[in-house]
Amino acid sequence: MKTRNLVCIFFFLLLAGTSVSAFGQEVKEKTESEGKFDASSFILEHIADSHEWHIMTLQSGKNVSIYLPVILYSKEKGLDIFSSRKLADGNEYKGYKLEEEGDLQGKIVSVNTEGVADEKDLPIDFSMTKTVVGMLSAAIIGLLLFLSLSRSYKKSGISHPKGIQSFLEPVILFVRDDIAIPNIGVHKYEKFMPYLLSAFFFILINNLMGLIPFPPPFGANVTGNIAVTFVLATCTFLITQFSANRTYWRHIFAAPGVPFWLLPIMIPVEIIGLFSKPFALMIRLFANITAGHIIVLSLICLIFIFNSLSVAPVSIFFVIFMDFLELLVAFLQAYIFTLLSSLFIGMAIPENH
Amino acid sequence: MTGTMAAVGAGLAVIGAGLGIGRIGGSAMDAIARQPEAYSKIQIAMIIAAALIEGAALFAIVVALIAK
Numbered sequence: 001m002k003t004r005n006l007v008c009i010f011f012f013l014l015l016a017g018t019s020v021s022a023f024g025q026e027v028k029e030k031t032e033s034e035g036k037f038d039a040s041s042f043i044l045e046h047i048a049d050s051h052e053w054h055i056m057t058l059q060s061g062k063n064v065s066i067y068l069p070v071i072l073y074s075k076e077k078g079l080d081i082f083s084s085r086k087l088a089d090g091n092e093y094k095g096y097k098l099e100e101e102g103d104l105q106g107k108i109v110s111v112n113t114e115g116v117a118d119e120k121d122l123p124i125d126f127s128m129t130k131t132v133v134g135m136l137s138a139a140i141i142g143l144l145l146f147l148s149l150s151r152s153y154k155k156s157g158i159s160h161p162k163g164i165q166s167f168l169e170p171v172i173l174f175v176r177d178d179i180a181i182p183n184i185g186v187h188k189y190e191k192f193m194p195y196l197l198s199a200f201f202f203i204l205i206n207n208l209m210g211l212i213p214f215p216p217p218f219g220a221n222v223t224g225n226i227a228v229t230f231v232l233a234t235c236t237f238l239i240t241q242f243s244a245n246r247t248y249w250r251h252i253f254a255a256p257g258v259p260f261w262l263l264p265i266m267i268p269v270e271i272i273g274l275f276s277k278p279f280a281l282m283i284r285l286f287a288n289i290t291a292g293h294i295i296v297l298s299l300i301c302l303i304f305i306f307n308s309l310s311v312a313p314v315s316i317f318f319v320i321f322m323d324f325l326e327l328l329v330a331f332l333q334a335y336i337f338t339l340l341s342s343l344f345i346g347m348a349i350p351e352n353h
Numbered sequence: 354m355t356g357t358m359a360a361v362g363a364g365l366a367v368i369g370a371g372l373g374i375g376r377i378g379g380s381a382m383d384a385i386a387r388q389p390e391a392y393s394k395i396q397i398a399m400i401i402a403a404a405l406i407e408g409a410a411l412f413a414i415v416v417a418l419i420a421k
Contacts (some may be wrong), residue, residue: 280408287411336404 013163047290049131051084055218066216074110135219138205147201167270175200179339183346192345195239200338207289207330224290226298233282238339244348281340288333292326359417368396373406
């Protein structure tokens with residue numbers, strides 16, 4: 001087909017699209033008004049964690065979702081495991097209710113027999129929420145990849161790579177040669193390679209899975225959840241502290257060359273620096289991934305805000321462009337997290353100057 | 354009011370990030386022009402520095418989101 005014909009068809013479709021309005025599906029019962037499309041609550045719902053995996057809302061208003069198990073432990077009632085379908089639509093089950101509005105929105109509270117929610121003692125929530133299922137799926141994918149890799153090494157020895165080896169081996173060598181050895185040193189890097197490789201591939205696989213919207217184990221916003229990145233940063237923090245040697249602590253509490261009257265200022269500053277580095281790791285990963293998801297969702301919401309089909313080609317084009325950028329950010333953030341972790345570990349086991 | 358101020362704050366943070374990453378890109382271009390065979394090393398360093406600056410800008414975005 002000639003390019004000129006294609007361009008003509010494209011503009012004709014654009015023109016035709018202005019006369020057709022797009023039907024936006026309201027996601028939950030929150031937006032009762034028929035007219036306005038509430039973009040911010042739509043976006044925040046897709047970013048946030050939830051007890052059920054929402055797939056679609058039919059035209060009749062019914063939700064089609066996968067109801068994930070809810071696991072609760074409260075001091076009075078003990079352990080309770082049930083499907084979150086029992087708590088859907090604000091129902092109450094076995095004395096538990098999912099809060100819809102207010103301060104405790106999204107959390108499960110225990111209600112006593114009159115129906116009054118107990119806001120002080122929330123039950124401990126071990127549920128398998130969307131994020132947990134996404135994390136476990138990423139772990140299973142990682143295990144499959146690396147166990148098959150090690151099996152193929154056992155069978156054929158260190159020979160020329162074939163199959164999945166040829167994809168994973170350069171990445172693993174990259175982590176070793178460009179991240180671990182320059183920062184930790186050629187003698188001590190081996191102890192920390194398992195952690196660095198795990199962190200790198202965990203973050204990478206979860207970032208990539210968050211970009212694919214469908215089918216269900218993909219599309220869970222794992223690394224965009226600040227609790228997950230908090231745990232990753234805590235792992236780095238604990239590893240640096242527990243492998244630090246005496247020179248490191250001496251640098252914090254009595255940095256060489258500092259006059260003693262400056263120490264009351266230097267010591268708090270150094271201690272704040274000790275905590276701010278993993279904190280920055282946490283915020284950087286969380287904000288990058290969440291910001292990417294919010295941008296893609298907002299661009300798609302543009303179609304429904306303008307309520308016309310002609311916005312769709314422009315919007316989809318921008319979404320594709322942002323998805324490429326997100327792909328780059330997924331790899332880059334995994335690399336930066338691992339690089340900075342190895343840098344902190346390397347600083348904690350300093351060789352002699 | 355806090356919603357508007359949060360949006361203004363986020364916009365200011367992006368100005369800082371844009372300036373910073375722009376300067377890094379400019380220096381990287383100069384360096385590549387001087388020595389084209391060092392292209393890949395310079396590119397890696399540029400991307401790392403850009404990601405770190407972006408981390409700082411996203412601090413501000415997170416604070417803006419919390420403040421809203």
